[in-house]
Amino acid sequence: MNQVDYLRISLIDRCNFRCQYCMPEGVELDYILKQQLLSDEELLVLLQEVFIPLGFSRFRLTGGEPLLRPRVVDLVGAIASFPQTQDLSMTTNGFLLAPMAQDLYNAGLRRINISLDSLDPDTFDQIIGNRGRSRWQQVWDGIQVAYEVGFDPLKLNVVVIPGVNDSEVLDLAALTINRQWHVRFIEFMPIGNLNLFGDRGWVSSADLRQRIRERWGLTESQVRGSGPADVFKIPGAKGTLGFISQMSECFCDRCNRMRLSADGWLRPCLLNETGQLDLKTALRSGTSTAQLKEQVRRLLAIKPEINFKVRDSGIKGAYTRTMSQIGG
Numbered sequence: 060m061n062q063v064d065y066l067r068i069s070l071i072d073r074c075n076f077r078c079q080y081c082m083p084e085g086v087e088l089d090y091i092l093k094q095q096l097l098s099d100e101e102l103l104v105l106l107q108e109v110f111i112p113l114g115f116s117r118f119r120l121t122g123g124e125p126l127l128r129p130r131v132v133d134l135v136g137a138i139a140s141f142p143q144t145q146d147l148s149m150t151t152n153g154f155l156l157a158p159m160a161q162d163l164y165n166a167g168l169r170r171i172n173i174s175l176d177s178l179d180p181d182t183f184d185q186i187i188g189n190r191g192r193s194r195w196q197q198v199w200d201g202i203q204v205a206y207e208v209g210f211d212p213l214k215l216n217v218v219v220i221p222g223v224n225d226s227e228v229l230d231l232a233a234l235t236i237n238r239q240w241h242v243r244f245i246e247f248m249p250i251g252n253l254n255l256f257g258d259r260g261w262v263s264s265a266d267l268r269q270r271i272r273e274r275w276g277l278t279e280s281q282v283r284g285s286g287p288a289d290v291f292k293i294p295g296a297k298g299t300l301g302f303i304s305q306m307s308e309c310f311c312d313r314c315n316r317m318r319l320s321a322d323g324w325l326r327p328c329l330l331n332e333t334g335q336l337d338l339k340t341a342l343r344s345g346t347s348t349a350q351l352k353e354q355v356r357r358l359l360a361i362k363p364e365i366n367f368k369v370r371d372s373g374i375k376g377a378y379t380r381t382m383s384q385i386g387g
Contacts, residue, residue, distance in 0.1 A: 066118050067316055069320050069321040074123040095339075099130065103137055109348055118144065124155070136167055147170075151173055153197075156201030156205060164210065169211070177195075183198075237297060246303065263304070289301065
């Protein structure tokens with residue numbers, strides 16, 4: 060496995076969207092109370108005294124929707140100011156991004172991923188569970204402003220859902236031709252949502268690549284990320300196309316990350332719940348950061364075994380948290 064140096068940090072489990080693949084319709088979610096969230100101070104202590112000394116230098120802020128976190132710009136600035144921080148990024152739905160993009164960039168955020176599952180406002184609203192005024196335009200405006208501000212790379216995440224948005228794959232791929240945007244097609248992963256789309260399942264990355272190849276051709280890109288995406292590009296395009304194939308192709312050997320939930324649970328593997336550590340409760344009960352660092356060190360040592368031996372448990376068995384609660 061790769062060296063584990065990348066921590067995905069969920070800032071909040073709440074979201075202003077209710078995307079089908081993240082928060083299943085009809086499922087009541089028990090949101091974390093404010094006092095149960097890791098405070099800014101607790102999070103910064105864990106980063107400085109536990110994670111950074113263990114070699115973590117790359118951080119991604121997620122949710123729920125991270126822009127709902129109070130004082131998120133100040134928190135970005137604090138993490139960016141650590142001399143050991145080599146990379147700081149964020150995943151957002153983009154709805155609140157336009158008025159915040161410049162402040163986030165000034166605070167030290169440089170890379171951003173924005174969810175854009177459809178170019179059709181009606182389909183988009185269906186996916187995000189919106190029954191009121193369409194939210195597509197505000198997200199699109201957020202993407203434009205982020206691009207103008209200078210976020211690079213600017214990535215657009217697309218969860219491909221058969222029968223819902225898979226007919227738009229070519230239109231979404233075309234966004235990379237004349238713009239330095241990077242579209243990432245993600246295989247739908249039924250974490251906590253096993254029966255969500257019935258027998259429609261997911262569309263394999265290989266199938267998506269073939270569709271794009273037949274339209275324009277497709278070559279492997281020389282731009283490589285450190286994550287799980289296989290990166291390609293349309294010949295002559297300014298941007299790239301990434302394919303994240305967690306269902307059809309195991310990439311456990313490339314995993315370089317752990318996940319910290321908004322209420323302080325450290326999760327070594329997205330696809331199962333083995334080996335989690337409750338860092339918040341330990342910290343508040345007086346456990347020293349030296350002891351917490353040793354616990355995390357031991358978990359890092361057994362992460363390869365956790366990844367390879369029980370990776371399927373999250374999509375085949377009972378699951379206590381949905382994707383929005385994990386910060387996946």
